[in-house]
Amino acid sequence: MGSNLRLQEGWPIIQNEMSKLINTLEGVPDSPNYGSIYSTVYTMCKQSPPFDECKGLYSRYEGVYEEYLKSKVLPAIQEKKNDDVSMLQEFVKSTEEKLLKQVPSQVLPESSQQILEKEVQSDASDSDLTW
Numbered sequence: 001m002g003s004n005l006r007l008q009e010g011w012p013i014i015q016n017e018m019s020k021l022i023n024t025l026e027g028v029p030d031s032p033n034y035g036s037i038y039s040t041v042y043t044m045c046k047q048s049p050p051f052d053e054c055k056g057l058y059s060r061y062e063g064v065y066e067e068y069l070k071s072k073v074l075p076a077i078q079e080k081k082n083d084d085v086s087m088l089q090e091f092v093k094s095t096e097e098k099l100l101k102q103v104p105s106q107v108l109p110e111s112s113q114q115i116l117e118k119e120v121q122s123d124a125s126d127s128d129l130t131w
Contacts, residue, residue, distance in 0.1 A: 005043045007056040013040045014057070018064055026072070 017037045023030035044053040080086035
């Protein structure tokens with residue numbers, strides 16, 4: 001990795017390891033290299049502006065996570081829609097597999113996590129969504 005690692009250079013490294021993680025969640029034996037993810041994310045998030053790629057990484061990670069939920073978790077839950085107990089069990093099973101969700105806390109530097117949490121809170125307060 002060079003002195004400034006841009007999003008288009010670092011993302012494929014992260015994406016490759018995240019694919020291994022998804023394979024693991026799906027029961028395919030694969031071993032993601034968390035060290036590679038961490039070092040790539042750390043390098044990209046600790047660069048001085050305008051080279052800090054933290055926001056771009058978070059956005060892309062969010063896209064991968066949403067795609068996984070839409071393509072794998074939601075269909076599995078919807079298959080059980082006629083049986084509330086089975087649907088709830090499938091939901092619990094899916095949420096217990098928190099590996100994908102844990103990746104940011106394992107690989108993002110703490111300062112980057114804090115920045116992103118503030119940004120997410122700010123975005124949430126700016127939106128019209130109500131829960």
